[in-house]
Amino acid sequence: MGLLDRGLEIKDRDQIRLMRRAGLVVGETLELLRSSVRAGITTGELDAIAEDHIRSSGAVPSFKGYHGFPGSICASVNDEVVHGIPGERTLADGDVISIDCGAIVEGWHGDAATTVAVGQVPDEVTDLSEVTRQAMWRGIAAARLGGRVTDISHAVETHVRASGSYGILEDYVGHGIGSAMHQPPNVPNYGRPGRGPRLVEGLALAVEPMITLGGKDTDVLEDDWTVVTSDGSWAAHHEHTFTLTPQGAWVLTALDGGEAELTALGVPFGPLAD
Template structure:
């Protein structure tokens, strides 16, 4: 492991293989939580499922006890107009809600970080505008991943995310809100590291993309304003105008062969093939 230019951590292939274990475990925890999302379940129950999955797999939750004040749970569970960092509680989900689940796991000192947004009761339970919010946000994540190239720059990802979102018609004729103050980040031996990965901006800026870099790419998009507020719990971030929000995230490493989506169960191979992007998984 080495640090180059602005403190960006560069991993060896062997270190990336260990980091993949953390990514897989994170992905498995999210899959278990997604399967459990239904009307009548509480976000605290979802948190217990994620923690059990991570600990049973030999990992440690990345978020629990993180920062100050210490985050009290394994997942962030953000409902409807809540954007990110929601604290799981006794809130009962109902059909037509959406819940954004952010999860991280540590294995042998290495982190994985991923997020997804789920419609409670299935996508038929939410309106067309919310379905489009989920689609656009998830597709913008993959647009950002597809922009990664060895020798490129970090803000190539930023420009691709923003370009995809801005290029999609808003379902009610308004404008999409792209969160500017919350960004993706480097990841590896720590959860949050250099460089920041904004979800907007011009391409061709920031650190050069090198083999051994790993980034957590995580667009957060609302149906309305990008402005936000913080709850009294000092963690939960919600849209200032009450518009609903979605959040999708993957941890992606760069190898000599291309992008390796470490928190996708198949490493991202199938989706990258659809996008015509080289898959860089290591055996």
């Protein structure tokens, strides 16, 4: 493992493959949680499902104990954007929950998030989540070896701005990932292209737009974790961890490696051979 300037961690191919193993655990856990979300379940019950699956898969939850965080997932409901602590809150029909999940395999991390509707939600909330998801994929699709980090940022912002009047969080951003969950560089969800560190083989990034139906301003609740919108507007959060190979992009937390979405966007899909 080498280091580039600005403290960027560059992984070799075996280390990227370990990150893929962690990413698959995360992806499988999120699929399990998506199918488990229903009216009447508590966020604490979802957390227990996640921890059991992560550990039974031979991995360790990234989040549990991270700076004292008590859960294995972040469970953020309605106007909660990110870092919601799972517990006794019971989901109701019409809620929307953003679930963030991380796992560690042999010291290497995967990190992803998804937003799930509980029963029927207003069309504007469905649209918000889909715009956020699409913006994430367009950010990943904009990444090229030799490009710059803010090429991703610009693609995310461009899609969101073209899709409606949404708020893009600026205080919470994507990040580098590898032997630690959060590493340089930051990956903002807005900005001009062609700036920031170069995108090189062995760099892994988590792209995670956090978008609201209102403004970009947020507050942190008294639990010192849960981030809510200042105006009470609802939010969505989607995230994937990806890397670039000479063949193209490889989404380490997507069960298919991102093949379907990247191909639909006309972007080369570049998994490493086992």
